[in-house]
Amino acid sequence: MEDIIQVKNLIKKFQNLTAVDNISFSVKKGEVFSFLGPNGAGKTTTIKMLTTLLSPTSGEMLVNGFNPMHEKDSARHSFGIVFQDPSLDDELTAYENMEFHAVLYNVNEHLRKTRIEHLLKFVGLWERRNDQVKVFSGGMKRRLEIARGLVHHPKILFLDEPTIGLDPQTRNFLWRYIKELNKKEKMTVFLTTHYMEEAEKISDRVAVIDHGKIVAMGTPAELKKKTKSKTLEDAFLKLTGKIIREEEATAKDRMRIRGRAWGRR
Amino acid sequence: MGAIYVMWLRQLKRYWRSRARMVGSLAQPVLFLVALGFGFGPIFQKAGGGNYIDFLSPGIIAMSILFTAMFNGIEVIWDRQFGFLKETLVAPVSRYKIMLGRTLGGATVASLQGLVILIITLALGFRPSSFLGVLLSFVFMFLIAMLFTAFGTAVASRLEDMQAFPLIINFIIMPLFFLSGALFPLDSLPGALKLVTQLNPLSYGVDGLRGALTGVSHLGLGMDFLVLIVLGFIVTLIGSYLFSKIEV
Numbered sequence: 001m002e003d004i005i006q007v008k009n010l011i012k013k014f015q016n017l018t019a020v021d022n023i024s025f026s027v028k029k030g031e032v033f034s035f036l037g038p039n040g041a042g043k044t045t046t047i048k049m050l051t052t053l054l055s056p057t058s059g060e061m062l063v064n065g066f067n068p069m070h071e072k073d074s075a076r077h078s079f080g081i082v083f084q085d086p087s088l089d090d091e092l093t094a095y096e097n098m099e100f101h102a103v104l105y106n107v108n109e110h111l112r113k114t115r116i117e118h119l120l121k122f123v124g125l126w127e128r129r130n131d132q133v134k135v136f137s138g139g140m141k142r143r144l145e146i147a148r149g150l151v152h153h154p155k156i157l158f159l160d161e162p163t164i165g166l167d168p169q170t171r172n173f174l175w176r177y178i179k180e181l182n183k184k185e186k187m188t189v190f191l192t193t194h195y196m197e198e199a200e201k202i203s204d205r206v207a208v209i210d211h212g213k214i215v216a217m218g219t220p221a222e223l224k225k226k227t228k229s230k231t232l233e234d235a236f237l238k239l240t241g242k243i244i245r246e247e248e249a250t251a252k253d254r255m256r257i258r259g260r261a262w263g264r265r
Numbered sequence: 266m267g268a269i270y271v272m273w274l275r276q277l278k279r280y281w282r283s284r285a286r287m288v289g290s291l292a293q294p295v296l297f298l299v300a301l302g303f304g305f306g307p308i309f310q311k312a313g314g315g316n317y318i319d320f321l322s323p324g325i326i327a328m329s330i331l332f333t334a335m336f337n338g339i340e341v342i343w344d345r346q347f348g349f350l351k352e353t354l355v356a357p358v359s360r361y362k363i364m365l366g367r368t369l370g371g372a373t374v375a376s377l378q379g380l381v382i383l384i385i386t387l388a389l390g391f392r393p394s395s396f397l398g399v400l401l402s403f404v405f406m407f408l409i410a411m412l413f414t415a416f417g418t419a420v421a422s423r424l425e426d427m428q429a430f431p432l433i434i435n436f437i438i439m440p441l442f443f444l445s446g447a448l449f450p451l452d453s454l455p456g457a458l459k460l461v462t463q464l465n466p467l468s469y470g471v472d473g474l475r476g477a478l479t480g481v482s483h484l485g486l487g488m489d490f491l492v493l494i495v496l497g498f499i500v501t502l503i504g505s506y507l508f509s510k511i512e513v
Contacts, residue, residue, distance in 0.1 A: 051355050053513045077357040087348040091279045103271045104356040132282070 003062075004029040004156060004188050005050065010059035012045050019045040021212035022059070027190060027205075032182055034199040035192040036236060037209035038245045043192040044084055046209075047160050050190075051081050064155055080105070082149035084160040084192075086141060090134035094125050094144050097133060098151055105152035112151070119147040122173055143170050153181060159191040163198060175202055196233035206232070210240045268358040272366025273373065276337065280374040287378070294329040294382050298322070298389055301448065314450065322386035323402075323475040324447025327409060330379040331467060334410045335438055337371030338417015341508070342424055351513050360509040368414045368501060375410035376403070394480040401486075402477040408493040409470035412500055419504035422511055441467045446475075452483065466496050 005027040012020040020042040027033040035043045048054040050061060052068045052075055061068055064078035088097050095116065102112040120126040123143040133141060142165045149157070157178070163171045179202065181187045193199050199206055200220045207217040216223055216239050220232050229235040280287065302318045309317035344350040353363050383402070393399050420433060444458070445467035451459060462468050473489030476482025482489065 048513070053351065053354060055512065073357065073359055076355060079355075081355055083348065083351055085348055087350075087352040089275065089279075089344075089349045089352075090347060091282055092275065096278070100271055100275065101352070101356075104268055104353070104358055106357070 002029050003027065004031075004064055005033075005190065006060075006062040007046075007050075008060040010046070010049065010061060011057045012042075012049060012054065013057045018212050020049070020056070023209070023212070023214050025207055025214060025217060027188060029188055030182065030186040031204045032178075032189040032191070032202055034203040034206040035190070035209055036194075036196070036199055036206055037192070038240055040245050041209045041240075042212040043209060044160055047081070047158050047190070047192065051079060051158060052076060078154060079156040079158055080149055080152055080154035081158040082146060082160065082162050084164070086145065088133050088141060088145060088148075091132060093130050093132055094120065094136070095129040097144065098148055101148045102151045105154075107152050115151055119150055122177075123147045123170055139165060139167065142166055146170065146174055150177060150181075153185055153187060156188045156190060157181070159189065159193075161192055161194065163193060163195060171198075178202070196231065196236055200232040208236060208239050215239050268356070268362045269366035269369065272353075272363055273370040276367055276370025276374055280377070290329070290333065290378065291381065291385070293332070294325045295385060297328065298325050298386060302389065318386070318390050319392065319479055320450075320475070321448065322383075322389075322391040323478050324445070324471050325386065326379050326382045326402075326406070327445065327467060327471045327474050328442050328447055329382045330375045330406055330409045330470075331413050331438065331442060333378040334371060334375035334413035335417040335433070337374055338368070338414045338419070338504075339421045339430070339433065340371070341367075341418055341421035342427060342430075345513065346426065350511070354511060354513060360511075361505045364418060364505040364508040365501070368411065368418055368504065371414035371417070372407060372410035375414060376406045379406040379410065393478045398477045398480065402474055405470060405473040405477055405489070405493070408490070408497055409467070409474070412466060412470070412493060412497040415497065415501040415504040419500060419507050422504065422507035441465060444468075445471045446483075447471050466492065469493055 003026040007026065008024045010020055010023050011018070023042075023046070035046065037043050045054065049056050050063055050068055052072045055069055063075045066075040066078065068075040089100070092100065098116045098120065099112065102116065107115065117126065120129055123146060125140060125144055125147070128136070128140070133144065136144065146162060146166070149159070159178075162174060166174070175198065178189055182189055203220060205217065205219050206223065208215050208223070216226065218226070223235045223239075224230070224232060227235040227238040229238060298318075298321065302321050306317040309315070309320065314320065341350065344353070354360065356363070380403075393402075420437070444462050444465050446462060447467070451462045451468065454462065469484060469489040469492040472482050472484045473486055473493065476486045476489065
């Protein structure tokens with residue numbers, strides 16, 4: 001089967017930190033591919049580059065045949081994304097956030113209404129649809145964020161640690177829904193997660209990334225065999241060691257530091 | 266519904282839902298009108314300048330549009346901090362459309378704010394010279410609003426957080442306002458200062474508004490219109506370019 005995502009020698013450097021260090025991989029069409037790695041390994045940075053939010057220092061990428069750097073609009077037409085950190089408009093209601101997304105992603109009116117209702121009911125927010133997001137709890141916001149990411153059905157869906165802070169019910173719903181989309185619509189899924197059992201259950205293939213480098217890649221079974229482990233979690237720990245990583249400064253922290261210098265990024 | 270329309274609608278909804286902020290932002294222009302208008306009124310009259318409220322009102326309308334428009338443009342930084350910016354940046358819509366939609370929305374909001382101030386000035390004794398002039402003033406209100414919303418967006422596209430906010434107020438908005446002829450006539454200023462006022466785009470906005478509302482324009486309404494529309498166009502172009510280059 002053809003590759004829908006291709007990455008070759010991708011490098012991203014921030015001032016004195018190499019977040020992504022010469023990685024190459026490809027994802028096949030219709031595959032569920034997981035990026036696993038400790039905090040600060042470079043998972044989110046890679047997703048940001050693939051989704052046109054960040055330009056790489058060097059290397060090549062193709063997303064659905066388009067270069068995210070030079071054919072931004074075409075690349076953006078090919079994917080959807082659920083971000084790791086919040087990206088809702090607090091002043092809008094839950095429904096408006098969904099609708100806004102649907103319009104931006106060109107979901108037609110009929111489909112828009114039925115899908116929004118279906119998804120909001122599933123994440124238990126239908127009764128609260130006309131409340132502004134700012135009155136929601138953290139968990140509710142997270143659920144809304146997930147629901148919004150599923151309003152349109154892209155060729156490639158990026159999920160950046162989607163299940164963080166989700167209750168088991170929503171988590172189950174999310175994986176079932178995604179598995180179904182993956183089967184029915186041949187949607188490719190690219191995800192990052194810290195929950196190894198989830199990754200093991202849902203992924204066709206996983207890549208383990210550490211310090212910006214891919215240290216292992218293959219099906220969960222292959223990785224377990226290679227490291228002689230019973231579970232993917234054990235395999236992961238053998239591959240990346242047991243030392244706890246320093247938390248990567250989030251984009252926001254970096255922003256606060258650098259933002260002090262006016263106008264420079 | 267298109268992307269430009271939803272971006273526009275979002276700005277309007279945000280404005281309508283933060284009525285407290287809206288009322289709060291009326292306080293400053295009203296204070297200026299009352300304190301300066303009635304305070305300097307007699308002196309202005311004695312100096313042969315005529316009715317100061319008539320002179321000042323278009324200036325204060327321009328001021329409130331300037332402030333609202335710039336803040337609306339700068340809201341991009343807020344969106345960046347609250348994360349919503351990402352949602353619009355990865356959407357399969359050209360970023361030019363995103364920027365245009367939000368700029369049009371911000372400009373509409375700022376024009377509405379200007380309209381509210383116009384109504385307040387009427388209550389305080391301002392009398393426009395003709396009804397047609399009032400209609401014409403709407404055009405100028407929107408042009409000023411568009412120019413400075415786009416300008417705010419352009420500035421905010423290059424900034425990452427709110428730290429620079431006081432800088433923007435003190436080094437951009439305040440000089441633009443004080444050196445625009447909003448508060449005093451510009452013709453008897455010393456040479457260098459006069460040059461600065463001629464380079465200030467808001468001078469043309471204030472002059473255009475004053476011309477439309479009171480019938481007295483220094484630079485000519487045609488000139489005002491031309492400067493505002495050409496500059497507005499250029500700044501919108503630059504703004505959308507910078508906006509399209511945002512990285513998160």
